[in-house]
Amino acid sequence: MADLSGALVRFELSQLTKISGSLNAVAVSQTIPISGAMVGVSVNQAARMPRTAFRLGLGQALPRKRRFLGSETIGISGDYDVQMVVNGLTFDMCELTDKIVITHGENEAYTCQFVIQKPINPRSLDGVEVDLYQWYGRKMTVNVVHSGGTLRIYHGTITSAQPEFATGKIYLSATDYRQRLIDTLPAQTVRAIGYTSKSAHGEFLKLSDELGRRMETIPASFEFDVYGRGYVNWWLPENPTHTMDNCMIYYRQPTARLAQVGEVVNRVNVELTAQTQRLLQRVLQYNYQVGIDVCNYTRYGQLPDLEEFNQAVSQTGWALWGFDFERVKPSGVYSCPQGRLMHRRDSVSATANSNGAYDRISRVRNLDVVSGRFEMVRRWVQNIGYRYDLTFENAASIARYGVFSDALSYNVPSRENELDGWTADFSPHRDGVKYQIDVMDRLIAPFHTKPHFQKTAFTLAENGDWYADFNQDVDELNKTLEVAYHTARTKIWASHRQNTIDLQVKFMPHLSLKHSHRIDFKHIQTVAKVAHFSHEIDLKNGLSSTSIQYRFFQNGAHDTRFRLPELEQPEFSFPRYSKNLQLGRTELPRGTEVNDGHFGVIYRQATARLYDAIGMRIYAPEIEPASTDSVEFTQAQTHEIGIPNQTTLFKF
Secondary structure, three states, X not given: OOOEXXXXXXXXXXXXXXXXXXXHHOOOOOOOOEEOOOOOOOOOOOOOOOHHHHHHOEOOOOOOXXXXXXXXXXXXXXXXXXXXXXXXXXXXXXXXXXXXXXXXXXXXXXXXXXXXXXOOOOOOOOOOOOOXXXXXXXEEEEEEEEOOEEEEEEEEEEEEEEEEOOOOEEEEEEEOOHHHHHHOOOHHHHOOOOOOOHHHHOOOOOHHHHHHHHHOOOOEEEEEOOOOOEEEEEOOOOOOOEEEOOOOEEEEEEEEXXXXXXXXXXXXXXXXXXXXXXXXXXXXXXXXXOOOOHXXXXXXXXXXXXXXXXXXXXXXXXXXXXXXXXEXXXXXXXXXXXXXXXEXXXXXXXXXXXXXXXXXXXXXXXXXXXXXXXXXXXXXXXXXXXXXXXXEXXXXXXXXXXXXXXXXXXXXXXXXXXXXXXXXXXOOOOOOOOXXXXXXXXXXXXXXXXXXXXXXXXXXXXXXXXXEEOOOOHHHHHHHHHHHHHXXXXXXXXXXXXXXXXXXXXXXXXXXXXXXXXXXXXXXXXXXXXXXXXXXXXXXXXXXXXXXXXXXXXXXXXXXXXXXXXXXXXXXXXXXXOOEEEEOEEEEOOOOOOOOOOOEEEEEEOOOOOEXXXXXXXXXXXXXXXXXXXXXXXXXXXXXXXXXOOOOEEOO
C-alpha cells in the first residue's frame, strides 16, 4: 500500500500515473491512504453522491490530519481544521481555494467571503456549465474543529457569487442579514434600551428605526453574536479577556491613529423648547346700590331685573355667576313722605275658558332688584413658551483641543386638546338666570369657587386669579430632556473614541466585540475594547490570523460621572388689579345722550320729578396685556460632561 502525503500538487508516485478528471472524481487503481490538504478524493472508483450535493461541492469528508497548527492560535490547544457546512451538509474543502475571510465590526453585519475553484480543461471548447445561483440563499456555517470540540466562528446566508472565468474561481459572499435580525427582535428588548420621546424622535414605523434612535442616546453599539443573539455592546472596556503581548502580535504594520483636533466634539448646545396653554379665570365682585326705595319706585319708573343684569354682564364679555340681591318690597301699603302708598310687587294671571270659568291661574313674580352684590367671571387662554438653552461641555477636552461644538434642537408641543369649552358657554346662566329665593326673600345664586375643567388642577394665584397649565405635558418634557442630555453625552463620548490601534495577531476563533484586551507589547501599552476584527484563513498555506481594530478614549482627564440636569420652573408674576367694584345709578339731564362714560342703572330726566329708565351698563376693566399676551421664558444652564481617558503609552 503506497502512502501519499501532502497536497495534490506534491504527489509523488513510483510510476507515472495518469490522473484525469475533476478533483472530485480522481480514481486510482488501488486503495491508497491519503492525508494532507485535500479531502473527498474517491478511491478504487469514483464515489457516487447525490446530484445536488455534488454540484454544491457537498459530501462526506474522509478522515485526515488537521492542517492548521494550534501553536498559531490563541485559545485553542492542539492543531485544528476548518469545516464549512452549507444547508446542513458538510462542504467538500477540496472545492475551496485561496482564503476564507470573516469580518465583523461595530454596527456592521457579520460577513464571510470565500472562493470555490472549479476545474478548467484548456482543451475543451465548450467548457463546463456551472449554475451560479445554486448557492444563493443557502445557509452556511464555518466551524473550527479541534481536539476540544467544534467551535462556530461564522453563520450567515450566501448572497452573491461572482465568477472569474480565467482562473475558474467563484467568489462567494455571505452575511448574517443584520437588518432582518433587528426586525425580528422582541419589541420589549428594543424598548429597554436607551431613551426616546415622541417630541425628540417622532413616531417609529419600524423597530429598526426605534433601535437606531435609542442607540444614539447611549455609549454603546448593538450587535449580534455568531449565533444571532443580540446584545448591547458598551464602549467602555471591561476586565481584559486576554493580554496581547509580543508572542501573540505579528509585527506586520501595527498602526495607531489618534483623533484629529477637528474630529472631537467637546461642547453641545441644546435648544429645548416647550409650549403650553395657560388657562386663567378672574372673578370681579360688585356691590350694587341704586338708592331707590319703595316710596320712589314710581318716580324712576323701572328697576333692573335678573335678566337685565344677565344681559348687561354678557355685553361686557364676562359672565354672570353668583349673586345675592334684595328684591323690591313686597305688596302692601307703605307710609311715605308724600302720603300712604299702595304697592303691588307680584301679580296673578288667569285664563278663562269658554264657560267663563278660570281654568288656569299663575303667579307672576317680580324679579326687580334694588341692592345687593354679584360677581362676574372671565376666562381666557394665554400662550406660554419655555426655552431652555442647555450647554454640555468638557473643560479638560476644551483645554486640550479648543472648543469644537455641535448643536441639537428639540421641541415639545402642547397636547392637542379642545379649549372651546373653557372660554365659551361656561356661565351657569347661559340659558336663563337660575336663582333661588331664601327665607329673607332675597334672590340668590351660588358664588364661584374653584373652577373645574377636564380634570385640570387649578391653583389660586396671589392676585386672586385661578390658573392651570392645561396642555403642558410634563412627562414628555422630562423624557425629551433625557434624550437631549444623553444624546449630547453620546456625541461627546463618540468623538473622543476616534482613536484606534490595528494589530495582526494569531488566530483568535473565540474573539467577540464584547472583549476587551490588555495590549502589552514593545510599541503600545493600554487596555482597549475590540471594535472590529477579521479572521483570515489561508487555505493554500495552511495559515490563519486575526486582524483587530481597537478603539479607546483619550481626553485630558478621566471622568465618567454624569448627572441629568433639572429644569427650573420660571417664577410667574400675576399683576394686581381692583376686584371689588361699585355699581349704582346714573341720572342724566334732559336731552343728554348716553356715552361710553356712563355706567350703572341709567335714568334720564323727563320732568322735574320723573325719570325715564334708559337701561343698564356695567363697567368691566380691561385685563392687562401681561396676563393675555404670549409669554416666553428663557433659561440658560451649563453642565459638565465627564469623558473617560484610557491611559495609553506609545513607544518607538
